[in-house]
Amino acid sequence: MSTPDINAELLKFRDQIDDIDQQMLVLLNKRASLAQSIGHVKAKTDAPVMRPEREAQVLDKLNASNKGPLNSQHINTLFKEIMSTCRSLEREVHVAFLGPLGTYSEQAVWSFFGHCVQVEPVETIEEAFRQLQALQVDFAVVPVENSTEGSIARTLDALVESSAMVCGEVQLAIHHQLLCQTGLLEGIEKICAHPQALAQCRGWLSQYAPHIQQETVGSNGVAAQMASENAKVAAIAGQAARERYGLKAFQEHIQDDAHNTTRFLVLGNQLTGPSGQDKTSLVASVPNQPGAVYKMLEPFNAENVSMTRLESRPARNGRWEYYFFIDLQGHQTEPAVAKALDQLRQNASFLKVLGSYPAAQRT
Amino acid sequence: MSTPDINAELLKFRDQIDDIDQQMLVLLNKRASLAQSIGHVKAKTDAPVMRPEREAQVLDKLNASNKGPLNSQHINTLFKEIMSTCRSLEREVHVAFLGPLGTYSEQAVWSFFGHCVQVEPVETIEEAFRQLQALQVDFAVVPVENSTEGSIARTLDALVESSAMVCGEVQLAIHHQLLCQTGLLEGIEKICAHPQALAQCRGWLSQYAPHIQQETVGSNGVAAQMASENAKVAAIAGQAARERYGLKAFQEHIQDDAHNTTRFLVLGNQLTGPSGQDKTSLVASVPNQPGAVYKMLEPFNAENVSMTRLESRPARNGRWEYYFFIDLQGHQTEPAVAKALDQLRQNASFLKVLGSYPAAQRT
The missing domain is CATH 3.40.190.10 (Periplasmic binding protein-like II)
Structure with missing residues (x-):
């Protein structure tokens, strides 16, 4: 194609884009007007x-x-x-x-x-x-x-x-990076990071820096700052810390789990109403008795409600009881979930439904 | 309105929004397809x-x-x-x-x-x-x-x-803030900031903190860090530094110029083509002679081209010459601007047109 042909063709596409943009402008303003109307209606309630x-x-x-x-x-x-x-x-x-x-x-x-x-x-x-x-x-x-x-x-x-x-x-x-002043591991005597970041890079560290001492600090930002002040220190931190402290990366993406x-x-x-694909989060506690946890979970199994997460944490009441943090598939207003929750309420010494909400991963 | 009435009305508005969103979805995808087509045409050139x-x-x-x-x-x-x-x-x-x-x-x-x-x-x-x-x-x-x-x-x-x-x-x-550990000026012995930030808050500082020593440091971030480590130091910095270093504001918006x-x-x-409302930036140098600057600017006056900025800076060649940074209204392809630039080229010992570009403030 010659340059004039190309320009003519580009112009044609651009005219079409301009036309689309004008239509979108009208629609966006209509949508905004409707949002205002909704705001006026809502103002009459606590919506x-x-x-x-x-x-x-x-x-x-x-x-x-x-x-x-x-x-x-x-x-x-x-x-x-x-x-x-x-x-x-x-x-x-x-x-x-x-x-x-x-x-x-x-x-x-x-x-x-x-x-x-x-x-x-x-x-x-x-x-x-x-x-x-x-x-x-x-x-x-x-x-x-x-x-x-x-x-x-x-x-x-x-x-x-x-x-x-x-x-x-x-x-x-x-995404974590290994950062230091030179971008090289030579002369590095200590790798500093928040304990969670160190844990997230355990595999990489044991393979590529097994002999370097590790030190946990309060935040990855603090670690990056230490590296910026001391050529013998490397830090695990993200891109923001790298730029803020002028450090170079020995390697990016050093977290063990790529995802x-x-x-x-x-x-x-x-309260959030049902969206069609929801999760319900709750926290429950059961008496410290044999079989209590199994019994707590039974209603979900009986009602065929999927559990996506179960996490226990000591209750801070000095009695070695545990709180269980549970995520379920489904909204608490769905019959199966509601029924399982009713059942659980009878078994549990403590139950609090934290909320039902749209799941982030939609299918 | 009763609650059912309100819900019915909200539902009506929401149906209309859904309809608009579907139309926008179609338009957005059409626009994206056209952008792809433009990409294919451009790929044949260096556009x-x-x-x-x-x-x-x-x-x-x-x-x-x-x-x-x-x-x-x-x-x-x-x-x-x-x-x-x-x-x-x-x-x-x-x-x-x-x-x-x-x-x-x-x-x-x-x-x-x-x-x-x-x-x-x-x-x-x-x-x-x-x-x-x-x-x-x-x-x-x-x-x-x-x-x-x-x-x-x-x-x-x-x-x-x-x-x-x-x-x-x-x-x-x-927007600048005065930040310290307590959010109070009591006990503050020094206010630190980048020299530019100190200058931008001169009026406020002389009115509200005239007896407190001022110290210039490399950046407002450094100042905020110093304040976080020393209860006697206050810093001038923005919201990001305030949060990063856990400081409290004695006052927000302390810059003299609200705008x-x-x-x-x-x-x-x-090169950027004309948009209809453009500026042209250039840098020029003239021989160090009486009347040279006046003569340099004459073509703009003659052609009725508005200057929005004139700034001089010593040329770093040891000969006490100056570079003049000039912003003009109009694109370099507009006849009046082109003519003035031609004229300037004859008067100047150095001329570089940095570019013509869309003005940020449109009328």
């Missing part, structure tokens, strides 16, 4: 500004009828932003999360709420729960478990005591 | 994957026909994301910027390119230029001036020597 189940259903419907070339990640991201923008015309949503800004936690907030939200970074998981209970924020996002490392104990403990309800979940991929993800819970003060 | 002037025109057209309730910021943000997503189906755009992640510079990248780009944080302004010249990235984003503090010298110096072309600009609002903004340049290896 929440955001319903996670409703947004999950919108995305499910769009993905079901999506013929491409945009893939489901494109669709989800764009419509999260569209919903987020329209929602902000009703009222701005405030979300507390474990700061600082620029971390995986903030990324989890964006990926669940889109960018039209007011983010409120806080310094501890407990403070996120506190702000939510004090109604200072509409939602809080906290990490709850890591695919290789297991649960975040402070979140589990806070869930037992708090009135927060689980409204959603987010899964995020985590290492952290799961975050979205907490709110409202 | 760049992103044309800033074209994206500026798309947004201008949409804003001109926008009837609301979405405002022009909503429209620009949503369509930046739509363009960014469609563009990523042609080819991913790589952008270097002054790191670390999570800073104003990264925000400038998102606001110009949308989120579907590959960001490459680098440690120095010079490294951003180097990666661009080595074709390791498609674009680089660097700060060039602050509304209260003036120009960023390293960027100006690099512009003289580099082959980079200015392809766009971004304006971002900057303090930083201007960033988007640099590339390509």
